[in-house]
Amino acid sequence: MVRVCVFCGSKTGNDSEYAEAARCLGREMVSRGVGLVYGGGGIGLMGVVADAVLEAGGEVIGVIPDGLAVEEVMHQQVADMRVVPDMHRRKAEMHELSDAYIALPGGVGTFEELFEVLAWRQLKIHGKPIGVLDVRGFFGPFLEAIERSVMEGFMKPKNRQLFVTETDPAVLLDQLLGMAGAV
Numbered sequence: 001m002v003r004v005c006v007f008c009g010s011k012t013g014n015d016s017e018y019a020e021a022a023r024c025l026g027r028e029m030v031s032r033g034v035g036l037v038y039g040g041g042g043i044g045l046m047g048v049v050a051d052a053v054l055e056a057g058g059e060v061i062g063v064i065p066d067g068l069a070v071e072e073v074m075h076q077q078v079a080d081m082r083v084v085p086d087m088h089r090r091k092a093e094m095h096e097l098s099d100a101y102i103a104l105p106g107g108v109g110t111f112e113e114l115f116e117v118l119a120w121r122q123l124k125i126h127g128k129p130i131g132v133l134d135v136r137g138f139f140g141p142f143l144e145a146i147e148r149s150v151m152e153g154f155m156k157p158k159n160r161q162l163f164v165t166e167t168d169p170a171v172l173l174d175q176l177l178g179m180a181g182a183v
Helices: 016-031 044-055 087-097 108-122 140-151 157-162 169-178
Strands: 003-007 035-038 060-065 080-084 100-103 130-133 164-166
Touching (some): 003 087, 016 044, 016 169, 035 044, 044 060, 060 087, 087 108, 100 108, 100 169, 108 130, 140 157, 164 169
Parallel strands (some): 003 035, 003 100, 100 130, 130 164
């Protein structure tokens, strides 16, 4: 089975469009036979995407650090929940289980996870496709920062292709699944 690791917020944000995009992504994943690997939370966009996959009968694997594996945070309905000692092991395990990555809106943790897989891809540590679901223009400043880095000579222009950006979850999934190494 193909699995996509989804990085996203432990909050739902101020607009219902964020949660709707997470729900839509979860449903689209199941409709394509794609499993979800994610941070194990039952809260925020993490919980929304996991609930959508579970409700549609799909595979969900949660990976959560021991310190966050408390009832208020950990998703209680995910049967395959892997509790790991720390964040480093969490990211390593999520990487091992996944064939591609998608970032939804989120905070510092989401950005850190996205930047790490981008750096790994740039360094050829992996060749897995990376997608950014740009809900409500959330990732606009990120995309501007990438462009500025290229313009200022800190990043090679070819590294713009390390990831794809899309506003529609179905289109993004199809792009990632069509890329080499995702199937």
